[in-house]
Amino acid sequence: MNRREVLRYTAWITGSAISASLASAILSGCTEQKSDKKTATNADSTANSSILHFFTPEQFSLVTPLADVILPRTDSPSATDVNVHFRLDAMLGQVFDANYQTTFKTQWLALEKYLHQQQFLQLSTDAQVESLQSLELSQNDDTASAQKALIEFKQHVIAYYLTAEDVAKTFLNYLPIPVTYKPCISLDDVNNKAWAL
Secondary structure (H helix, E strand, O other): HHHHHHHHHHHHHOOOOOOOOHHHHHHHOOOOOOOHHHHHHOOOOOOOOOOOOOHHHHHHHHHHHHHHOOOOOOOOOOOOHHHHHHHHHHHHHOOHHHHHHHHHHHHHHHHHHHHHHOHHEEEEEEEEHHHHHHHHOOOOOOHHHHHHHHHHHHHHHHHHHHHHHHHHHHHHHHHOOOOOOOOOOOOEEEEEEEEEE
């Protein structure tokens, strides 16, 4: 699987076009700084402000469960199991331009307000999923900014999950040094798995 396929899959899964900023970051192959991964642990539900680059610790306490509702742990790891939440924060804070950061921050605040009104963190997992689905399908102009933030957030989470090293090595076909290109092969030849980036 190449980066363009990740973009296509992310758009298909989220049901909308990928933002230009996210597409640019994926196509350029940006990754989080190594220091973030060393200082961050999967068990962190709240983060030390010295680790965070974009979200406040209070906001990050919502980012973490939200990412896991979008990609929960099943037979594969959850979003936070592979540090997608820290990678998302690092990308937003250190890679994207100021215009995108400002737009995302404004939309994020609308999403945050919406989720607090829904008492999202107190809901059961099934109710959380229903709340997010309701927002995503909403035609209400009052929730348009929150809806945009949710769709954008989902795209980030899915894209960073699909490019996580643990996921690539364990759940996708992983070949760090490509050899010959074979344009037509059977899915059986690759164990019915997509290629990692």
